Amino acid sequence: MMAARRLTTTFATLALISVIGCAPSEGAVTAPAHGGSASGGGAAASPGAPLERSDTVGAPGIGDPAFPLDGNGGYDVGHYTLKLSYDPASKLLAGSAQIQATAVQNLSRFDLDLHGFTVSQVTVGGSEARFAREGDELVVTAPKMIVKNAPFTVTVHYSGVPDPVRNSSNLGTYGFIPTPDGSFVTSEPDGAKTWFPSNDHPSNKATYDFEITVPQGVTAIANGEQTAPPKTSGGKTTFVWREKHPMASYLATMTTGKFDVRTGTSPGGIPVYAATDPKYRDALDTLYTKTAEITDYWATVFGPYPFSSTGGVIDDFNAGYALENQTKPIYGGFTPDTGIIAHELAHQWFGDSVSVKRWQDLWLNEGFATYAEWLWSEHTGGATAEQMFRNAYADKTNAMWTYPPGKPRPEDLFNDAVYTRGALALHALRQKIGDTAFFTLIKKWTATYKYGNATTAQFIAMAEQTSGKKLGPLFDAWLYQPTRPTLG
Numbered sequence: 001m002m003a004a005r006r007l008t009t010t011f012a013t014l015a016l017i018s019v020i021g022c023a024p025s026e027g028a029v030t031a032p033a034h035g036g037s038a039s040g041g042g043a044a045a046s047p048g049a050p051l052e053r054s055d056t057v058g059a060p061g062i063g064d065p066a067f068p069l070d071g072n073g074g075y076d077v078g079h080y081t082l083k084l085s086y087d088p089a090s091k092l093l094a095g096s097a098q099i100q101a102t103a104v105q106n107l108s109r110f111d112l113d114l115h116g117f118t119v120s121q122v123t124v125g126g127s128e129a130r131f132a133r134e135g136d137e138l139v140v141t142a143p144k145m146i147v148k149n150a151p152f153t154v155t156v157h158y159s160g161v162p163d164p165v166r167n168s169s170n171l172g173t174y175g176f177i178p179t180p181d182g183s184f185v186t187s188e189p190d191g192a193k194t195w196f197p198s199n200d201h202p203s204n205k206a207t208y209d210f211e212i213t214v215p216q217g218v219t220a221i222a223n224g225e226q227t228a229p230p231k232t233s234g235g236k237t238t239f240v241w242r243e244k245h246p247m248a249s250y251l252a253t254m255t256t257g258k259f260d261v262r263t264g265t266s267p268g269g270i271p272v273y274a275a276t277d278p279k280y281r282d283a284l285d286t287l288y289t290k291t292a293e294i295t296d297y298w299a300t301v302f303g304p305y306p307f308s309s310t311g312g313v314i315d316d317f318n319a320g321y322a323l324e325n326q327t328k329p330i331y332g333g334f335t336p337d338t339g340i341i342a343h344e345l346a347h348q349w350f351g352d353s354v355s356v357k358r359w360q361d362l363w364l365n366e367g368f369a370t371y372a373e374w375l376w377s378e379h380t381g382g383a384t385a386e387q388m389f390r391n392a393y394a395d396k397t398n399a400m401w402t403y404p405p406g407k408p409r410p411e412d413l414f415n416d417a418v419y420t421r422g423a424l425a426l427h428a429l430r431q432k433i434g435d436t437a438f439f440t441l442i443k444k445w446t447a448t449y450k451y452g453n454a455t456t457a458q459f460i461a462m463a464e465q466t467s468g469k470k471l472g473p474l475f476d477a478w479l480y481q482p483t484r485p486t487l488g
């Protein structure tokens with residue numbers, strides 16, 4: 001709703017700039033109290049006129065150059081409480097999202113990311129707030145100015161049939177995907193907005209409470225641990241889950257359906273939750289056992305397991321990919337081999353605990369997770385990481401040599417170069433600095449940026465500092481040049 005947005009902006013510019021900290025007078029705004037449509041007349045400003053923005057309006061994007069509208073500016077979310085009911089028969093998702101945030105600037109208005117749904121009410125600090133829809137931006141006008149550094153709570157009530165992202169290029173379908181018996185929820189990179197209003201970018205991590213109500217007989221699986229046993233009444237069951245460690249929005253899940261579940265504790269003492277769709281019932285015990293064993297092993301290689309439980313879910317939605325949902329990696333429509341389980345569990349350290357600050361650095365997730373597959377192969381008596389490196393390096397005509405993994409195209413984020421050449425870069429680093437420095441670096445990396453965000457530049461700096469070597473040329477050759485590096 002461009003017209004409403006401009007009107008509100010103009011109002012903010014005229015009326016609010018000089019009264020920071022004061023409550024703006026209600027009624028001065030001509031924008032509709034409840035914008036419900038995504039299209040606007042556009043009569044308020046001439047086309048192409050620069051959008052006026054006051055400095056009390058949160059930016060519509062968090063500042064990731066590759067994804068200009070993902071996430072939002074002006075605030076930082078600390079916690080989400082999602083109270084949602086889902087009915088697989090009607091595909092209706094309904095409920096509320098309560099968002100606890102802190103303003104990082106004075107805010108008269110701010111955005112959340114939300115795709116689809118009918119929003120029935122938004123409150124800020126308990127008071128009803130005006131809102132408008134503009135594409136995938138839910139634009140909320142604060143009932144009174146939120147001052148910089150102030151904590152505030154937004155509650156959004158919404159319902160509708162989720163509309164997952166059906167991607168044009170190589171991402172497949174992602175977000176909240178209805179399945180015959182429930183939902184398959186995998187949101188990388190920016191599909192969280194298809195099921196809850198969010199600051200949908202990994203640079204704003206938050207903790208989560210989930211209260212998910214489904215028809216009796218359906219299981220609801222979210223991140224973290226169940227904080228109470230499921231409660232059934234009136235033919236419906238409510239599952240409560242809590243992820244108490246910071247999590248990127250794309251790693252949140254509420255996968256629902258008919259599931260067989262096995263829980264327990266790994267030999268190393270980590271709680272394990274494994275679940276399989278009835279179609280994959282035969283894989284449950286292997287999924288459980290391998291998840292436990294591999295989580296324990298990675299803790300010896302990468303440093304202590306960062307979360308309070310580990311797990312895995314096999315659902316019958318044929319996604320063609322797996323996703324490292326925090327504490328609950330999910331496998332879409334196939335029985336994973338141990339290499340893939342090793343990959344998704346390595347992501348718990350690389351991607352989930354240490355998260356990217358911008359998507360361009362995705363090789364920090366996928367290069368590490370791919371390299372972990374090679375380490376797992378070596379650990380279990382298969383090809384060594386060195387052999388894997390040599391085989392991949394020998395493939396001179398592979399397209400990854402012309403594709404620098406350190407700067408993937410936004411529409412081609414998950415290019416194989418990000419995975420394989422990213423892993424090759426790590427092995428080249430290991431050859432250059434030696435095993436002791438390399439594995440020291442890895443543990444230092446996961447410890448230093450635990451639960452946070454990091455960049456490639458920070459990795460290079462830590463690698464140089466840990467090894468005492470100048471590594472700029474090595475990283476430049478492996479990550480940023482469109483040519484096959486020579487071996488040093």
Ligand code: ARG
Nearest residue numbers: 171172174188189321322323
């Ligand atoms: N991070 C996932 C993995 O490497 C891939 C997810 C790709 N996302 C997508 N929408 N296809 O296991």
Ligand code: ZN
Nearest residue numbers: 343347366369
């Ligand atoms: Zn991966």
